[in-house]
Amino acid sequence: MSGSNDVLVIRNLTKKFGEKPVLRGISFNVERGETKVIIGPSGAGKSTLLRCINRLVEPDSGEIIFNGANILSRDVNIQEIRAKIGFVFQHFNLFKHLTALGNVKIGLKVIRGMDDAEADEKAREALKTVHLEEDAYDKYPAELSGGQQQRVAIARALAMEPEIILFDEPTSALDPQLAGEVLDVMKDLAKKKVTMLVVTHEIGFALNAADEVLFFYDGIIWEKGKPKDLLYHPQREETREFLRRIADLSMFGGE
Amino acid sequence: MISVESVPWGVAVNMLVEGARMTIVLSVLSIILGLIIGLPVALMETYGNKTLRYVAMVYEGTLRGIPLLAIYFIIFFSMPLLIGVGLPAFWAAVVGLGIRSSAYQSQIFRSGIQAVDEGQIEAALSLGMSRMQMIRHVVLPQALRMAIPAWMNEYIIVLKDTSIALAIGIVELTRQATYLVSITAEPFKYYGIAALFYLAMVLPLTYLAGRVGRKYGIKGTGGGANVRI
């Protein structure tokens, strides 16, 4: 069911790497203001799915409809599209030769064509949103903690004012304490109704902040539902099996 | 150059082979001399006291900072006048290239030594080994193994630089080729053959050094062979 409220509609997406099928017909929507979370066992599939959405990876077949237009067609200006889709990587991927502030400004200057003063202002706003400590603004990525780096990465995506932000296991490379900082920022964004598609292992985040949770495994989405429904009362055996394997749900609190 | 003669193929081949032989002999003797001097210098620079370290640094710093041609001229022309003793051209060539190589080899071995994990040293000392024993039984075996790809690279450089010995009269491959070219005015033929010969020696060694480098080399230097240090 797609309405004009959908930022992203995925239909029957498939992708094979050599002989191995990684996406076997994925379909779902993301509405404006929604926070959608994808959970599932580790494997190439979920990352690949996100990378297909901004065409870092080209899918084999299917449709990706972003703001009403199919972005898989040949005559689409992919750079313009990418500028409207934010991407936060598992390993942050900050530009090593730029300071935190510089990392957030670069997209605004080079792609949005802002002058330095304007970009500076917007960048500082974005960094405030992610609660980055002020003395970190002029530090280089190598001088920042993992949690700080990821927050800068989020600010970098936010500053571009995208229609949707994709998160590829944003906290998997962080130890639990630093992961917490980043998850707090993401929960904030979810409250502010930023449209987000998040791939994560953090069940607590799914419970707290997601509007809908999808269970992805072996190239297929087996189940979708509201967080409490899917996580506490999974319908499918595959989902149950997965949830059994990870830590006790009660640890992640509810409300 | 007006008169041009042709050289019988057999004669030419003989000359080039002689030149190649000289190139190889020169390179092997020089690299060995470089090893014999270079390793102790490396040890001096890493483990020595202030004086030893200083001497080693001056030695390798100087020899790496002046052209091989200058080293050759000093050994061949200056030395006899300064200390009254001279070397015949061949040995001057070996010594010159040898001591220059020793300076670079000392740096290669130093890198290898410094790449040995600190924990190994702590373990060795904790067992009760003396410094000498630790160096001999723990550090050097690992250091030398890790130095192999860079060392092979150094040999490639030495091999190519044997050509410079022609300046003090050594008839190695490049000089032989030049003789033939000056007689026949056929540069592409004879220089071409000389080039092929050098390539035949360098390319397989480069490939080998690359493979050995991936296996044994210092992590991060990835056995980059055929590079100027």
Added chain:
Amino acid sequence: MGYAGLIAGYLLGGLVVTLELTIIGFIGGFALGFLLAVSRTYGGRFSKLLSTAYIELIRGTPMLLQLYIIGFGFPLFVRRYYPSFVMSPVLAASLGMVLNSAAYQAEYIRGAFNSIDYGQIEAALSLGMSKWKIIRHVTFPQALRIMLPSWTNEMVYLLKYSSLAMLLAVPELMYKASVAASETFLYAQIYLIVAGIYLIFATLIIQAMRRVEVRLHIPGVTTIKR
């Protein structure tokens, strides 16, 4: 010793030529090396093959052989058809050094570009940057800094190996030194002095470049030794 002035005159003249050869060799080598690197990374099958073959050929043979081919062999060959053909030794030596340095610099450039992790490229693509924008704003600033130590090495190398031009009768430092030595018989002193001059300039280059490295240092991109 009235010779001091004479010798100084010769050596100074030679030094100027040596420095010229070094600078031309380095800059020309970088320009051509950059083209080779781009050709080898982004070129079509034919360009890739050609540039790789060139690089392997140059790096697999002695520089002296290359200088002889250009400065001796080539003019000799041309004279079979145009007997009055003459090639300036300085031109030959400069050309030889540029062609030689380019092969090595191409690999330094390639190495620097390859050392930048793909994640940063992905991030730049995700922001919507085009290939050229990525090279200009992400890859190049980092590659430049990473290449600095290689540049230092290459400059010192060219300084030392410019001495080979002597054998093509180029009036650089070594050549002038041998002329001075044969006129004054002060072989011992002159060659030692010349060695000293090379050493001084090599050290100057290294010190100057180290200062540049420190100035441009970015933690996480470059490392400062010692």
